[in-house]
Amino acid sequence: MQSRHLTAEQLSARLDGQLSESEQRTVEAHLASCAACQRELEELRQTVALIRAVPAAVPPRSFRLFETGAPSRTASRPWALTAWLRAMGGAAATLMVVVWAADAMLPAAQLSPAASALQPSTTVSPTTERSLRSEPAAEKLQVQPSAAAALQSTADNAGVGVAPSGAGAPAGAGLPTQPEGLDAEQGARAVRTTPEPATPEPSTSDRAAFGGRREGVPLRPGQVGAIALGLLAAVLLAASLFIPRRVPRR
Amino acid sequence: MSQPIALLDEERWLRAARDGDQGAFQRLVECYEVAAFNVALQTLRNRDEAADATQDAFLSAYRAIKQFRGGSFRAWLMRIVVNACINIRRWEKRRPTASLDALVEQFGEAPWADASNNDPEGITLSRERYALIQIALSALPDEQRLAIVLVDGQGFSYEEAAQALGCAVGTVRSRLARGRVQVRDHLIKHGNLR
Numbered sequence: 001m002q003s004r005h006l007t008a009e010q011l012s013a014r015l016d017g018q019l020s021e022s023e024q025r026t027v028e029a030h031l032a033s034c035a036a037c038q039r040e041l042e043e044l045r046q047t048v049a050l051i052r053a054v055p056a057a058v059p060p061r062s063f064r065l066f067e068t069g070a071p072s073r074t075a076s077r078p079w080a081l082t083a084w085l086r087a088m089g090g091a092a093a094t095l096m097v098v099v100w101a102a103d104a105m106l107p108a109a110q111l112s113p114a115a116s117a118l119q120p121s122t123t124v125s126p127t128t129e130r131s132l133r134s135e136p137a138a139e140k141l142q143v144q145p146s147a148a149a150a151l152q153s154t155a156d157n158a159g160v161g162v163a164p165s166g167a168g169a170p171a172g173a174g175l176p177t178q179p180e181g182l183d184a185e186q187g188a189r190a191v192r193t194t195p196e197p198a199t200p201e202p203s204t205s206d207r208a209a210f211g212g213r214r215e216g217v218p219l220r221p222g223q224v225g226a227i228a229l230g231l232l233a234a235v236l237l238a239a240s241l242f243i244p245r246r247v248p249r250r
Numbered sequence: 251m252s253q254p255i256a257l258l259d260e261e262r263w264l265r266a267a268r269d270g271d272q273g274a275f276q277r278l279v280e281c282y283e284v285a286a287f288n289v290a291l292q293t294l295r296n297r298d299e300a301a302d303a304t305q306d307a308f309l310s311a312y313r314a315i316k317q318f319r320g321g322s323f324r325a326w327l328m329r330i331v332v333n334a335c336i337n338i339r340r341w342e343k344r345r346p347t348a349s350l351d352a353l354v355e356q357f358g359e360a361p362w363a364d365a366s367n368n369d370p371e372g373i374t375l376s377r378e379r380y381a382l383i384q385i386a387l388s389a390l391p392d393e394q395r396l397a398i399v400l401v402d403g404q405g406f407s408y409e410e411a412a413q414a415l416g417c418a419v420g421t422v423r424s425r426l427a428r429g430r431v432q433v434r435d436h437l438i439k440h441g442n443l444r
Contacts, residue, residue, distance in 0.1 A: 008427045008430070008431045009423060009424050009428075011427070012423070012426055012430050012431075016401070016408070016426075043434050043438070044430055044431070046434075047430055047434040047437060047443065048402055050383055051383060051430075051433065052402050054375065054383055054384070054403070055375075056288050056403075057291050057357045058284075058358055059283055059284060059287040059301065059304070060297060060301050061301065062279075062280075063283045063286070063287070063308050064276055064280070065272070065276070065308055065309060065312055066272050066276060
């Protein structure tokens with residue numbers, strides 16, 4: 001026992017082969033003649049072996065970042081975009097129904113001054129004026145089925161809650177499960193459009209309905225808003241159809 | 251404990267992941283999630299927090315993958331894991347208990363007969379001995395325990411451990427030695443070393 005005992009760090013590093021060359025020589029020379037250090041080295045060796053034998057804990061879940069079963073490069077992005085477009089389209093369609101219904105049910109007297117200023121009485125012919133006032137229900141029925149169909153189809157995909165307050169009855173009539181209150185053709189159309197997600201059909205029919213009303217009559221702000229919303233919904237839903245679907249549905 | 255994967259595959263996946271290939275990054279996650287979770291678990295000693303830290307770390311790694319400039323990927327990744335653990339502990343400051351029941355609760359019943367367990371000495375730990383080692387480890391200062399977990403648990407080189415812990419190689423060496431000595435003393439005290 002010619003030199004000082006080895007430090008724990010030297011012994012520990014020797015187990016890992018992490019001694020420098022000069023250290024290595026010193027350590028080996030000491031170990032060769034020191035039983036105490038030999039014993040300590042053996043204890044450390046056993047300790048390390050026991051630590052290394054500790055089994056790995058099993059993670060409670062996988063930490064994959066992407067929800068695709070088989071790894072796919074472009075999986076999540078198109079679906080996220082499609083879902084977003086449909087959700088927005090559905091929301092716009094819902095708003096359109098609400099705005100139009102509210103507008104149609106409001107008596108003209110309750111319109112804001114700005115709104116009445118927009119429709120000077122001289123330009124309104126009596127007949128169209130009358131039709132605007134006295135036939136809101138018919139107007140609604142003409143618009144609702146397609147809007148409701150659009151709502152239904154987008155809500156199915158995007159999970160948008162459809163609750164058109166104030167227009168509950170006609171919107172409900174557009175649902176395929178209770179077609180009573182609609183004439184057969186409208187009911188059939190609602191049923192036909194429902195299973196196909198986000199058909200562009202609502203947009204064209206909406207435009208036709210709006211176009212027929214536009215001639216000679218300045219639109220009230222509510223109608224303008226509803227038309228804008230309807231167009232927005234149509235554009236969004238149509239756009240969602242053009243997102244390439246590279247991932248098969250599961 | 252660590253699963254060695256072909257370095258060529260890792261290189262390939264890394265390059266693809268840096269080019270934005272999510273599938274390739276997924277492969278890397280699958281390779282290292284057990285190691286990352288175990289490092290987080292040994293750091294935080296709480297199963298739920300460790301899972302959160304691991305998830306955070308993989309998300310951070312995905313965002314930062316373009317900044318990886320070669321070297322040891324697992325060391326780079328474990329650095330992120332350790333940082334995620336520090337971030338989590340900043341909010342949750344509590345000292346875990348070191349009873350056998352608490353250990354089983356946090357670490358799960360150890361898979362004693364796990365064939366994939368890298369066990370060159372052929373040692374099968376008894377339940378008591380396993381608990382004894384875990385308790386000894388949990389009594390260590392964080393930095394010593396992490397050095398042991400990376401080098402002895404994950405088979406890291408001193409250089410890799412230094413990179414993962416953001417310290418010098420010499421620091422790893424001394425932390426490792428002090429930690430090992432304490433675990434040894436604990437085992438001797440309880441008559442589990444001959």
